[in-house]
Every structure is written in structure tokens, then in C-alpha cells.
Amino acid sequence: MISLGLPRIPQRGRIFSSVFIDTFGWGLFAPLAFLYFSYNTGLSFSAIGSAVSAGTLAALPTALLAGWLVDRFSPKAVLVSSNLVTALGYGLYPFASEWTLIAVATFLVMAGDRLYWASWPVIVVDLASGRKLDATYAAVGTIKNFTVATGALASSGLTVVFGHGAADLVLALNVVTSLVAAVLLAGVRIPATRPGPEPGATEEDPGRPAPGWRDAFTDHAFTGFCFFFMLLTFAWALPSTILPAYAVEIMELPDWTPALFLGINSVAIMLAQMPVTARVSHVPRQRLIVRSGLIFVVVFTGLYLVTKVPATTAIVVLVPVMLTFTLGEMISLPAANALVASSAPAAIRGRYMSLFQLSWAISGLFIPLLAGFVLDRGALWVCAAFGGIALLAAIGIQATAYRIAPADRPGPTPRGAQTGAPPPDHPSDEAASLDLGPGESTRPVSTKDVT
Numbered sequence: 001m002i003s004l005g006l007p008r009i010p011q012r013g014r015i016f017s018s019v020f021i022d023t024f025g026w027g028l029f030a031p032l033a034f035l036y037f038s039y040n041t042g043l044s045f046s047a048i049g050s051a052v053s054a055g056t057l058a059a060l061p062t063a064l065l066a067g068w069l070v071d072r073f074s075p076k077a078v079l080v081s082s083n084l085v086t087a088l089g090y091g092l093y094p095f096a097s098e099w100t101l102i103a104v105a106t107f108l109v110m111a112g113d114r115l116y117w118a119s120w121p122v123i124v125v126d127l128a129s130g131r132k133l134d135a136t137y138a139a140v141g142t143i144k145n146f147t148v149a150t151g152a153l154a155s156s157g158l159t160v161v162f163g164h165g166a167a168d169l170v171l172a173l174n175v176v177t178s179l180v181a182a183v184l185l186a187g188v189r190i191p192a193t194r195p196g197p198e199p200g201a202t203e204e205d206p207g208r209p210a211p212g213w214r215d216a217f218t219d220h221a222f223t224g225f226c227f228f229f230m231l232l233t234f235a236w237a238l239p240s241t242i243l244p245a246y247a248v249e250i251m252e253l254p255d256w257t258p259a260l261f262l263g264i265n266s267v268a269i270m271l272a273q274m275p276v277t278a279r280v281s282h283v284p285r286q287r288l289i290v291r292s293g294l295i296f297v298v299v300f301t302g303l304y305l306v307t308k309v310p311a312t313t314a315i316v317v318l319v320p321v322m323l324t325f326t327l328g329e330m331i332s333l334p335a336a337n338a339l340v341a342s343s344a345p346a347a348i349r350g351r352y353m354s355l356f357q358l359s360w361a362i363s364g365l366f367i368p369l370l371a372g373f374v375l376d377r378g379a380l381w382v383c384a385a386f387g388g389i390a391l392l393a394a395i396g397i398q399a400t401a402y403r404i405a406p407a408d409r410p411g412p413t414p415r416g417a418q419t420g421a422p423p424p425d426h427p428s429d430e431a432a433s434l435d436l437g438p439g440e441s442t443r444p445v446s447t448k449d450v451t
Contacts, residue, residue, distance in 0.1 A: 014185070023148055024151045027148035034048065057365070062114045070122055079116065079185050089109035137333070138330075138334040145270045146270045212351075272326075272330060285401075290394050292331055295328035299328065301387060
């Protein structure tokens with residue numbers, strides 16, 4: 001396989017090809033997913049929307065089940081299953097002519113999505129270690145942005161040629177790509193021995209009882225980090241949920257501007273994600289995530305100030321605002337995934353990752369409600385609400401992320417006591433960095449209390 005700057009991990013060709021094919025299929029169908037039910041049923045948009053919401057909500061608990069399955073079987077088995085479940089869900093779409101069947105089909109698709117995100121980050125840890133984790137997650141983000149965009153463009157072209165009939169065609173292609181991705185992933189050979197642990201980690205004490213959900217939920221640094229990262233994910237609603245209505249309704253910009261800024265965001269990630277991740281590879285992951293929260297505060301402040309200038313100037317000024325937002329995305333997401341995956345105990349890594357992935361699912365339930373409420377009240381409400389949440393997230397992550405202990409540390413010391421070794425991503429000589437308060441410890445608690 002041509003390198004293309006992709007990280008050198010085992011079976012790179014199969015791994016990244018599966019991501020490319022699977023995401024391309026999703027990009028093909030995503031623009032028509034909601035409309036598909038309208039084309040093929042006599043239901044109103046309200047009825048379709050409620051069925052889709054019901055299926056999505058019902059699939060939410062499967063994230064926790066997915067974590068257990070990853071630990072009980074293997075991340076590869078769950079990852080392959082996620083593609084098969086997704087294919088089954090999409091395969092039901094042509095037969096979903098009533099509310100219940102739409103909800104069931106949506107449930108299967110979203111359950112497959114939960115299985116995917118609980119297993120995919122874990123399988124990467126089986127193939128990579130150290131800062132190569134960050135690079136691999138960055139590569140996946142780059143591929144996904146590229147293939148979603150190209151899939152969506154291909155879908156638009158097919159719609160022009162075939163009209164409503166294109167929906168059945170792209171749906172069939174989406175099912176096929178899910179199955180092909182499953183076949184590719186099934187052929188991935190996972191090393192019998194995991195890559196070496198992060199610096200500072202040791203083998204787990206054989207005298208300790210087998211870890212489980214209790215260990216994950218009582219890991220207070222981890223659960224605290226997950227909560228504050230969930231707040232941080234509210235900012236990710238800017239390009240797709242907040243900005244379209246904000247730009248057109250509040251700023252009275254032309255209707256084409258939201259697509260422009262969303263395109264800028266996607267193209268910037270495609271071109272710069274991997275170079276940016278490499279550029280910041282010397283910075284502790286915790287600090288990158290905190291800085292992204294502060295960047296989002298600056299972005300929402302700028303978004304409010306732009307309302308004070310003429311429309312033509314505003315369009316020009318919004319370009320660097322959107323690029324700044326994209327920078328916050330690029331430095332934080334690979335770092336957060338790698339921090340969680342590399343710090344979770346190997347025996348329950350699936351549980352840890354599934355709890356972390358709930359950050360996105362939970363915020364997704366509340367973002368539309370908050371966005372609708374503040375958009376009705378004007379620019380100041382929008383920027384104060386989402387900027388304030390980003391600031392709270394940065395403060396909370398600062399207080400919790402540095403307490404995340406290295407993976408698989410022995411546990412003879414009492415819970416909550418500090419060990420003498422610095423965490424793997426935070427060298428002790430950086431204790432006085434600007435991201436730490438006076439006297440704040442850089443050392444982890446003795447047992448893992450976070451992802």
C-alpha cells in the first residue's frame with residue numbers, strides 16, 4: 001500500500017482500507033438517510049423524526065454492552081460485528097414502511113455505531129503504542145473526513161442522474177461497503193502480545209481480583225474527565241448545528257455561507273490533521289485537550305464580535321474563526337482518544353472506551369435543545385452559553401486529566417493515594433507549566449480513576 005504518510009502499524013493496508021471503504025459508503029447515504037423514509041413511506045416528517053429519535057435513544061445503552069463485549073471477546077470480533085449489525089440495519093430500510101420498523105432499523109444502525117466506537121480505538125492499541133496512537137487516530141480522522149466528503153459528492157452526482165431512484169442505489173452500496181469492511185477487518189491478525197505499555201506502566205498485580213465495571217465507575221478521575229470532555233463536545237456542534245442558523249438567521253448572511261464554512265472545516269482537517277498531530281507530539285495530551293477548550297472559548301468570543309461588522313466583512317473574518325475552531329478539534333481529538341486508550345487497564349479497556357464514547361452520545365441528546373433555546377434569543381446567548389460550557393470543560397479537564405494513572409499499575413496503595421512516578425504523558429520537569437495551578441501535583445492517583 002502506498003504510504004501517504006500513514007502511521008506504520010501492522011497490517012496498515014487492511015486497517016485503513018476498511019476505514020476508507022466503510023466511511024465512503026456512509027458518506028454516500030448520509031445526505032439521503034432521513035429523506036429515504038420520506039420517499040418510501042406515507043409518514044410525516046414529524047413521525048419519521050420521532051421514530052429515528054426513539055431508535056437512537058434505545059441504542060444508547062448498547063455503548064456499555066459494547067464495552068463488555070470488547071473485554072469479554074476481542075475488539076476485532078466486536079468491530080467486525082459492528083459492520084454486520086450496521087449492514088443489517090440498513091438492509092431493513094427498504095422494508096421500514098411504518099413507525100416501528102423505522103425505529104428498529106435506526107436502532108440497529110445506531111447500535112452498530114456504538115459497537116464500532118467502543119472497539120475501533122481499542123484495536124488500535126493492540127497494534128500501536130506511544131504517540132503512534134495519536135498519529136493513528138489522526139490518520140483515521142483524516143480518512144473519514146475525506147471519504148465522507150467524496151461519498152457525499154458521489155451521492156449528489158447519482159441523485160442528479162437517477163433522481164429519487166438514487167436513494168435505493170446508494171443504500172445498496174452502503175450495505176455492500178459495510179460488508180466489505182467487515183471482511184477486511186476479519187482478516188486482520190492481532191498480535192498475541194500487546195505492544196509494550198506506556199512509559200511508567202507495569203504488569204498488573206496477579207493477586208488482585210479481576211477488574212470489571214466497578215473499577216471503571218469508581219475511577220473518579222476517569223469519570224470526571226469523561227464528564228468534562230462531554231461538555232467539551234458541545235463545541236463540536238458549531239459547524240453543523242449552530243453556525244447554519246447563526247449565520248443565516250442572526251447574522252443575515254447568504255444561504256450558501258454555512259456550506260462554505262463546513263467545507264473549510266472538512267478540507268482543513270483533511271489537509272492538516274496529520275501534520276498538526278505530528279507537530280504537537282511533544283506536548284502532553286492532557287495539555288492539548290485543555291488548550292482546545294480555551295481555543296473554543298476564543299472562537300465563540302470571535303463569533304459574537306463578528307456580528308458587529310458588515311456582512312461582507314463578516315464572511316471574510318469568519319474564515320480564520322472557523323480555522324481556529326478546526327485547530328482546536330485537530331489538537332484535542334487524537335490526544336483524547338489516545339489518552340483514554342493508553343491509560344485504561346488492558347483487561348477492561350473496552351469498558352473504559354465505551355464510557356468515554358458516551359461523551360458524544362449524551363451531548364448529542366442535549367445539544368439540539370440548547371442550540372434551539374439560545375438561537376431564539378440572539379448572538380450573545382449563543383456565544384455565552386457555548387463559550388461558557390467550553391471554559392467550564394477546560395477547567396474541569398485541567399482538574400481531572402492530569403490525575404489519570406498509567407495503565408495496569410499495581411494497586412497495593414490505598415485508593416486516592418499518590419504514587420511517586422509521573423504519568424506517562426506529563427514529565428515531572430513540566431510541573432510548573434502554565435496549565436497547572438500553583439502547587440498542583442502532576443502525579444497520578446494510585447489506581448485508575450479515569451478512562
